Amino acid sequence: xxxxxxxxxxxFRVHETDLSHILPEQVxxxxxxxxxxxxxxxxxxxxxxxxxxxxxxxxxxxRSLFLRCVEGINxxxxxxxxxxxxxxxxxxxxxxxxxxx
Amino acid sequence: xxxxxxxKGDAIDFNLETMxxxxxxxxxxxxxxxxxxxxxxxGVFENRNNMTFMKAYSVVVQFGxxxxxxFKLYSYYKKVIQDYCTEAMSSLALVSGEELLSALADLWExxxxxxxxxxxxxxxxxxxxTKSSTEHPDLFKAALQCFTDTVYSKVKDKCVAAxxxxxxxxxxxxxxxxxxxxxxxxxxxTVGDTGPKVVKQKEGIDKSSADRLLWQSQARGxxxxxxxxxxxxxxxxxxxNKVAGWMAAYSCPIFLAEIQKRLxxxxxxxxxxLDSSSETELxxxxxxxxxxxTAKQLVEMSTxxxxxxxxxRYEELKLMYRIFRREPTMLPHLISVMxxxxxxxxxxxxxxxxxxxxxxxxxxxxxxxxxxxxxMVVSCFESDTGFQKGRNKGLExxxxxxxxxxxxxxxxxxxxxxxxxxxxxxxxxxxxVNQVVGLFAHLKDxxxxxxxxxxxLSRRLLNKLSVSNDAEDCFITKLKVECGQQAIQKLASMFTxxxxxxxxxxxxxxxxxxxxxxxxxxxxxxxxxxxxxxxxDDAPVVPCQEMLTCIRAYEAFYHAKHxxxxxxxIYNMGQVEIKCHGLARQHLLVVSAYQCLALMLFxxxxxxxLKEVCEAxxxxxxxxxxxxxxxxxxxxxxxxxDGTGKDLSIDAKLQVNSSFTSEKIKxxxxxxxxxxxAGETTALAEAPVERKHVIDAAIVRIMxxxxxxxxxxxxxxxxxxxxxxxxxxxxxxxxxEHLIEREFLKxxxxxRNAYIYLP
Numbered sequence: 001x002x003x004x005x006x007x008x009x010x011x012f013r014v015h016e017t018d019l020s021h022i023l024p025e026q027v028x029x030x031x032x033x034x035x036x037x038x039x040x041x042x043x044x045x046x047x048x049x050x051x052x053x054x055x056x057x058x059x060x061x062x063r064s065l066f067l068r069c070v071e072g073i074n075x076x077x078x079x080x081x082x083x084x085x086x087x088x089x090x091x092x093x094x095x096x097x098x099x100x101x
Numbered sequence: 102x103x104x105x106x107x108x109k110g111d112a113i114d115f116n117l118e119t120m121x122x123x124x125x126x127x128x129x130x131x132x133x134x135x136x137x138x139x140x141x142x143x144g145v146f147e148n149r150n151n152m153t154f155m156k157a158y159s160v161v162v163q164f165g166x167x168x169x170x171x172f173k174l175y176s177y178y179k180k181v182i183q184d185y186c187t188e189a190m191s192s193l194a195l196v197s198g199e200e201l202l203s204a205l206a207d208l209w210e211x212x213x214x215x216x217x218x219x220x221x222x223x224x225x226x227x228x229x230x231t232k233s234s235t236e237h238p239d240l241f242k243a244a245l246q247c248f249t250d251t252v253y254s255k256v257k258d259k260c261v262a263a264x265x266x267x268x269x270x271x272x273x274x275x276x277x278x279x280x281x282x283x284x285x286x287x288x289x290x291t292v293g294d295t296g297p298k299v300v301k302q303k304e305g306i307d308k309s310s311a312d313r314l315l316w317q318s319q320a321r322g323x324x325x326x327x328x329x330x331x332x333x334x335x336x337x338x339x340x341x342n343k344v345a346g347w348m349a350a351y352s353c354p355i356f357l358a359e360i361q362k363r364l365x366x367x368x369x370x371x372x373x374x375l376d377s378s379s380e381t382e383l384x385x386x387x388x389x390x391x392x393x394x395t396a397k398q399l400v401e402m403s404t405x406x407x408x409x410x411x412x413x414r415y416e417e418l419k420l421m422y423r424i425f426r427r428e429p430t431m432l433p434h435l436i437s438v439m440x441x442x443x444x445x446x447x448x449x450x451x452x453x454x455x456x457x458x459x460x461x462x463x464x465x466x467x468x469x470x471x472x473x474x475x476x477m478v479v480s481c482f483e484s485d486t487g488f489q490k491g492r493n494k495g496l497e498x499x500x501x502x503x504x505x506x507x508x509x510x511x512x513x514x515x516x517x518x519x520x521x522x523x524x525x526x527x528x529x530x531x532x533x534v535n536q537v538v539g540l541f542a543h544l545k546d547x548x549x550x551x552x553x554x555x556x557x558l559s560r561r562l563l564n565k566l567s568v569s570n571d572a573e574d575c576f577i578t579k580l581k582v583e584c585g586q587q588a589i590q591k592l593a594s595m596f597t598x599x600x601x602x603x604x605x606x607x608x609x610x611x612x613x614x615x616x617x618x619x620x621x622x623x624x625x626x627x628x629x630x631x632x633x634x635x636x637x638d639d640a641p642v643v644p645c646q647e648m649l650t651c652i653r654a655y656e657a658f659y660h661a662k663h664x665x666x667x668x669x670x671i672y673n674m675g676q677v678e679i680k681c682h683g684l685a686r687q688h689l690l691v692v693s694a695y696q697c698l699a700l701m702l703f704x705x706x707x708x709x710x711l712k713e714v715c716e717a718x719x720x721x722x723x724x725x726x727x728x729x730x731x732x733x734x735x736x737x738x739x740x741x742x743d744g745t746g747k748d749l750s751i752d753a754k755l756q757v758n759s760s761f762t763s764e765k766i767k768x769x770x771x772x773x774x775x776x777x778x779a780g781e782t783t784a785l786a787e788a789p790v791e792r793k794h795v796i797d798a799a800i801v802r803i804m805x806x807x808x809x810x811x812x813x814x815x816x817x818x819x820x821x822x823x824x825x826x827x828x829x830x831x832x833x834x835x836x837x838e839h840l841i842e843r844e845f846l847k848x849x850x851x852x853r854n855a856y857i858y859l860p
Contacts, residue, residue: 019155019159020155020156020159023155028155031154031155031158032154032155032158032221035158035221035224039224
């Protein structure tokens, strides 16, 4: 792993603004979309981003985004999109969360 | 939650708690800014959707709340953009013309991408830091400011000049790079905006189409001030020069086509790359040069409007109209050529002696012309009201020079209703009626038309000459629309009379004598006085015994139904069929009622003189001679006389021509025409008399409601009320004098110019 700065960082500690420990890695690429939603309420759901954003909303406790994702997944669930959503759900969501969809 | 081992460049272990702001910025520089700048240079964006965005954002959030740190973040943000612009300027300063434009457009596009991504990372600063600060504008504005100061203000003049030059090059037909211009227009519209913003927009309507980043701005300050004004003056100069050349080289139609092409071209330019806010101004300048400054000359060119009308070049006229319509004040130029053209075409018909001698052809030709110019106004000038008025003026100026058209049109209608429309279907009838009534609408002597129409209608109805009742109805309905219920009231009541008479006749036939008292079958038409042009005989003609029986029977029948109504008999409107035994073989003679009276005398005597006929029937001598003479001419020589030649003296002895024979059993005896075509002259003379009454009535009506009115105001009102003809002011004046004499009006003592109504 690369080290930042002069290399004498005193070790690992969780801090509230550091999201990398709260969000699983698969979700990170979609964080900017979550941020856009927070700033502007703009959101276009598709089979790629739906489940990661749902996970993101759950972790960050953003209720409105969570609901949008749940509704959205119901809408975009088709035969071609189903495998992707299913595999995302299995890898990203815990049991209780997956049940809600 | 477990931490996984990090992949290279993906997640860097860092501790925000202990991290310094310099370390944070270093991270952002390494993870976000450098990849972005690389992308702008090479087109490869390694970390576009990279996970490091989240961390970079986290850094900004971590330090963004503390004033001293957030200033550092803000300064760094500005520096990145500033550096980018400064570096780009070093190469921009060396180029000019189209090269400058494409380099500048490229810079603008890339700078937009840079600003968009930078703002995303630093957007947390806009939440608190820039909001609470007056000296630090928000991120977008600060970025735009950098660009304006570093780039735009330095190249502005060169850029605008080059853009205008490129637009002119395109006007000359060269290919240009529209994308460059579109980007630069976006730049001009954005620079100077106080609340700009970069947004992502789908390039197509399709959801899956690529995103495009663009500035959303309402400013347009630089576009208007720096560019548009310059574009407009260049445009004006460009077209002024062009027009001068075309004027010398082109014929009118080619000129028009060129103008149309240029107008379309400018319109497409607006939609292709100029800002839509330029529409009004650009169109104004272009149209001033291409239309306002050329229209009059275009119309007057030798290949101009006049020749187009003469040669019926409708496509060219249409084009001219379409172009001029953009500048409606130019339309009168075209109308002022159309009017005399229509007048000329019209004169060619109505002043042609051959036409004058042949009323049906005259009318047909006028109707054809009317249809032709109507069609022209519809197809070339889109029924523009100005052109409709011009057409009306042109037609009416010629047609109303005299009353001939009104008369001929009425005669034509009669002819059509008697013969012409036979066997035509409903649509054909409709279209003919529309044409006739359409022409009628142009006439100012409507009363003359209606007068002749009325007497013709009366003849058609009484003699059953009409081809179809539907056609008659159609005429009346259309005339009613054209000149109102009032004017055709009498015509309508004629139809009512006919219908009522038919009913009466039916009932009469059911009487004890089965409609033939004394063995004579007869049919009666009861006509309202005044509604019909027919007048009861002035002379007290003595009907023969057989007729008298019929008259009495009918009168008895009628009076039983309508008490108090008086019937007066118009003997000579009728026709009589008589069975003649004294001839070589038995014939049925169809004669007029007067002729019948004369012939009946031969039942009692063998020889009768004309004088005796007159005495017995009380017919005036002149009329009596005409009627009797018609029976002695060679075609139907029913009677013989002892005189020489054709003329019949008052003492000529008449007797039945016992050797008369004809191929047909039924012989129609036609009357000798009255000398001098009375019909035409009386119709001409009658109208003015009637007009006097109409004017009188109008004056009295107006004065009764107004009590006092000045002369001119009264004239105005009279003009408005007389819809069927145009009264002459002198005519009205003399009627006023007349009414003063008859003490309907008097002049105001104080103001001699005003009249007072005398109740």
